[in-house]
Amino acid sequence: MAEAQNIPVGSTTAGQIAVAAESTVATRMSAPPSFDVADFPVPHGREEEWRFTPLERLRGLHDGSAVATGDGLKVDIDAPEGVVVETVGRDDARIGKAGTPVDRVAAQAYSAFEKASVVSVPKETVLSEPIRIAVHGEGGIAYGHQVIELGAFAEAVVVIDHTGDAVLAANVDYILGDGAKLTVVSVQDWDDKAVHVGQHNALIGRDATFKSFVVTFGGDLVRLHPRVSYAGTGGEAELFGLYFTDAGQHQEHRLLVDHNTPHCKSNVAYKGALQGDDAHAVWIGDVLIEAKAEGTDTYEMNRNLVLTDGARVDSVPNLEIETGEIVGAGHASATGRFDDEQLFYLMARGIPAGEARRLVVRGFFAELVQQIGVDDIEERLLTKIDEELEASV
């Protein structure tokens, strides 16, 4: 089921489908999940979960040397009527409910944050306007924790927008009640020097729908762990992502969908474009179908468009199946350059090469962007993509 069209320059695509009694997804992590940073040894870089990440650029988030500066980050939450926004202490029961840190930096963030912010949408509340969370870095070091909770049959769109410069380790929990519908757009539009590491845990209630867009443009190093598990049958997760990795940037997205409950669906589609020397994108797509998760339907896909020499992609889809009683499971990964036939077609209609390339890349991303359904965000992302392309292609 895996397909791979590799290019010779700086690209790897590995993929496997394992049918095993014991989870390799869990065992290949160097330590079991934990909320306590002390349970994770300081990584040295050769561990499976760290081998693609330049540790020296984490600015100490991984070894305990990064101390929060107190005024490093500004968070503004703009929520429509009916939404409850709270700042809570570490002992709030909702914190950590959706998932447990799986690596040292996520545990560090969990161990270090002082106050968490909880945004809740009461049951059966259907919002017509998005909740907007603006996270703006002001040059400091920060640890954070954010909880978004939807009651049963609530519906909401949440936009989390990261801008400015920061060294940030922060986790986000999404808790979806039965029948709830949550769309989350997390935009990493950081300045060039920013470092952002975080784990996003979604716990999807019975018959609930979780749709996530992770959009990464900026930063020196961004490493995110979007993770999904299910609290009841009939849950659906759609995980979309797009990244535009420029010269010198490291952008890493490590996904896990844990099908721990029967009759749930997941669909993963991440697309990236890379340009410039030492642009490095990493995509890890782990899907685990546990023995009890009969009736699972899952597909994951990663596509990369390498626009110039000197960029590198590591794309690793990994599908692990412990039961044969499923509806479907598949994965695909492909990394390639511009399609010369597309360029020829557009140019044969008078469109100059540069503009033709921009059309193709814009189109490559537009397919995903068009599914966000929040007009101003769609427009902003397409404009941002145009700007990236104007600068280079």
Add this chain to the structure above:
Amino acid sequence: MATLEIRDLHVTVEVENGTKEILKGVDLTVKQGETHAIMGPNGSGKSTLAYSLAGHPKYTITEGTVLLDGEDVLEMSVDERARAGLFLAMQYPVEVPGVSVSNFLRTSATAIRGEAPKLRTWVKEVKEAMQHLNMDPAFAERNVNEGFSGGEKKRHEILQLELLKPKIAILDETDSGLDVDALRVVSEGVNRVRETGEVGTLLITHYTRILRYIKPDHVHVFAAGRIAESGGPELADKLEAEGYEAYTKGGVSA
């Protein structure tokens, strides 16, 4: 009057075990207002001629000249050739995911015309052209060639022909894969453009069927990489009756 002059054109492609010459000295002059049918068996080099004129990077010109109104076409990039007035309707139009037909048409018209068409007249122009080709308005919102049927792809090519108004139109097996109804609609589109008298048409086809709808002024038989015989419409009748056998005897040399 626009004139395309092809002189002693030789073209090679890279194949597994080296370089292969496909065109072996093509001479042809197409003037505005004229329709030339190029007919020939599979593998005779008809499509190579079409793609070489449009500037596809796969083909290498080793000898010869191509002039459009005295300008050296072979020195031009693919997009420059299109802006100079050459149009290639492709046999296998390419899918461009995420780019809508309406965006594509407008971008293309802007490039060819040198300025963005005025929105109101443009919308009307596209709508009318689509109606002529029996195309649903919803078509404009689909992605270029993505999921199009064979007939839809060809209609979309002819839609572009009508909107871009080239000086020289090369139609590469536009009739292939079309049922009779679609063939008629597509042919009517080509004829509307021809009737303006402003386009020279190079109609490349394997079959005589399309010539019942589009009447050529000149018919050329293509074999083994060059024009083997030229004549008037009566030559097509001869091919209809006798096939290409007379031209392929001795084989299409490799």
